[in-house]
Amino acid sequence: MYRMLFVFPLELIQRDTxxxxxxxxxxxxxxHPHYILSESFIERFRTASIEEVCNILIYRVSNASNYKHQPPEYCCRDWRFAEMSPGAAVLTGANIELMIGKYSPEEFVDAFMKCAFERPMEKPYEILNTISLILTTLPSHFQEYYIQKQLDIIEFSELTAEDDDPKKMLETFSKNSYTASENRPLAALALLHGFLQHCPVVSFFF
Incomplete structure (x- = not known):
């Protein structure tokens, strides 16, 4: 289903049918009604805000990818014999929700980036990695807008201005400095770094 929806234009798949x-x-x-799609899609599609949708998808993908003994209850219980691992299955479902959702790619990207900039953030590594992973596995019309947003947000003058310290852009990422800082360029770089780790960069840029 994911592969089929991935190649279709939005105007053909963002339909109620x-x-x-x-x-x-x-x-x-x-x-297991929420194995593929979240409760916000199945039960509250008409009323769920974009913030609710994004936060639920981040929560689902993050927890399905990072667990100690057993995956979350919304994952397939026979996950050892399933087609995909819990994290991959939930990520695929999140992609499907976003591709056929009622909001535009631009609105979804803006909402995910807003989640990355929120403070306080309890688990910054997991949150940033999850957002990056979701964005990486979406069609190009999501990714192209995301890259443009990154170019608009990162203020490269901070790297070259004589009266600015470039360390605030290039400092090592740490949980304490990230959660205590309101530095949007640093947050944008951290998110972009995670995106480029997952993204096939050569095929994307060339």
């Missing part, structure tokens, strides 16, 4: 079809596929297993 497609959303209902995807929803029906997602709830085929009544014991």
């Amino acid at each position: 497609v959303r209902e079809m995807v929803r029906r596929v997602a709830i085929l297993d009544p014991k």
Whole structure:
């Protein structure tokens, strides 16, 4: 389903008929109705705000990718024999939600970046990595807007101005400095670093 939706233009898949079809596929297993899609999509699609959607998807992907003994309850319980690992399956579901969601790619990217800039942040490593991972696995119209946003946000003058200290742009990322700082360029760089780690950079830029 992800591969099929990935190649289609938004105007062809952001339709109620497609959303209902995807929803029906997602709830085929009544014991695990939220395995593929989140509760905000299945139960509150019309009323869920974009902030709620993004926060739920970040929470789901992060917890499905980082667990000690067993994956979260919304993951497939027979995950050892499933087609994908818990993290990959939930990430795929998040991508599907975003591709056929009621908000535009630009609105979703802005909302995810807002999540990255929020303070306080309890688990900055996990949050930034999760946001980057989600953005990396979305179609190009999401990624192109995201890259442009990064170019607009990062103030390169801070690296070259005589009266500025470039360390505030290039300092080593640490949990304490990140959560205590309101430095948006630093936050943008941290998010971009995670994005480039996951993204096939050569194919994207060339």
